[in-house]
């Protein structure tokens with residue numbers, strides 16, 4: 134990284150300021166963009182490696198398209214930092230991912246240059262196709278571009294959209310940003326196929342060499358070349374093993390160097406002339422321009438703040454383990470106890486804590502690519518065949534697989550265990566990534582049991598119990614550090630602090646601790662408050678149901694939307710009772726990015742707020 138500052142970038146206040154810049158200036162801009170991205174992400178945390186990889190691609194897109202009129206849809210949207218900086222948001226870029234600041238993902242409400250909100254993978258081609266058709270309906274001559282990574286291309290929706298786009302046969306530009314990585318190395322047949330396509334650079338070179346030789350001979354050499362080009366498709370097939378995209382109705386351009394702005398602009402210009410869908414295959418390097426990220430792109434895919442000079446990450450937590458870490462240890466223990474335990478991940482091996490299990494049991498881990506729906510049905514099949522699959526996935530991404538949970542797992546009452554990390558508020562990744570719906574959508578599924586561990590002591594016990602049950606079980610836990618429980622490990626369904634309470638506090642997962650502290654606090658003020666330890670949040674336990682009519686007030690606390698959540702399940706159960714119910718949680722899932730602790734406080738999910746809610750209600 135140079136220390137050249139961002140003198141040229143400071144003159145770019147909107148897309149129009151890029152007009153007329155020459156190749157040299159664009160190269161300088163690329164350097165300065167990287168400089169600024171590294172500086173800000175090192176302070177605020179964020180998606181570093183993917184952003185560093187698309188700097189030239191972003192500059193080329195901004196040079197060739199009118200980003201205020203044409204529509205660019207960025208898949209996942211985690212790689213849009215350069216796009217944001219170039220579209221009038223440079224001065225606010227230091228506020229990236231901070232409360233009230235720029236989002237880490239595209240947001241239509243943030244800028245007209247953000248064509249479509251993204252966050253979850255594999256939506257870009259579908260959305261771009263919709264935008265293109267909408268433009269066609271009103272005879273608008275704009276171009277529509279989808280930028281999708283090789284990781285996101287492993288998701289089924291991308292292929293559904295390719296199928297549809299080819300059927301429509303209208304102009305649509307898909308840019309495949311191939312860096313050979315999902316978060317970690319990309320897996321599967323599509324990744325292997327893209328690898329084959331990369332060798333077409335070799336093919337093109339070979340073709341040019343043959344042409345030079347044959348044309349150089351003159352006479353029969355010329356006619357041989359004409360004869361050979363008639364069969365060029367066969368030659369291509371022979372060398373690259375089949376052009377899937379062309380067969381599916383797309384024009385395939387590439388592979389090209391995704392760090393060469395002249396090469397990129399030339400191919401974009403070519404793509405704009407075409408009358409049907411086109412896929413541009415560009416090769417980039419994740420982490421380009423910052424050595425630590427280039428060497429370990431998976432470690433800097435999404436990074437906490439770090440020291441720029443060394444790359445050393447600045448972690449919080451004061452030595453407490455994360456819930457992810459507890460999962461990692463617990464699944465390894467259970468893996469040792471039974472060879473039937475297998476793990477399934479949708480391209481999130483390290484993020485979900487399956488790294489250690491992978492190393493211990495390499496034959497019992499399945500990375501299915503970014504394919505949550507397939508992951509769930511695959512696990513259902515494995516469970517039907519006698520295995521004990523554990524699907525480890527972030528709560529927000531499990532939303533992709535609702536029908537698979539219902540149709541393939543729950544209706545057949547198959548013993549699939551879902552480990553839903555990042556349940557509740559995730560913090561800086563914001564709205565698209567909060568796991569605020571799982572209690573509501575899981576609770577509707579037949580046969581489903583939901584556990585919410587509260588801290589260090591009960592996590593291993595609950596995972597073990599989940600595997601023992603002969604039904605679908607979900608464990609949901611937050612992106613947070615796990616505390617020691619103040620009273621050690623209580624037995625399931627116990628009343629603590631006061632055994633004959635007038636006020637009953639019930640917190641989901643770690644919020645049990647806040648409720649426990651609130652009950653002690655209330656007791657000091659002379660209020661008889663008990664706290665219910667209920668790691669099984671669904672179905673509601675009989676002992677809890679039996680207690681409800683005997684108290685004056687019940688207060689629930691959950692890191693979930695209130696609609697359909699835990700408190701709502703108590704409201705359903707208490708509809709014929711006179712006991713009052715106060716539910717603390719999130720009124721809606723429209724929660725912008727901010728630190729997790731701030732958002733929990735705002736929703737009333739702290740000890741003080743719980744105490745205040747009780748006082749107010751009494």
Ligand SMILES: Cc1ncc(C[n+]2csc(CCOP(=O)(O)OP(=O)(O)O)c2C)c(N)n1
Nearest residue numbers: 183252253254282283284285314315316480
């Ligand atoms: C449905 C869904 N599952 C998982 C993720 C988590 N995730 C974010 S980026 C990413 C990898 C994307 O790889 P690729 O598309 O190749 O983009 P790159 O980061 O390599 O540029 C994953 C798995 C997600 N955003 N959406």
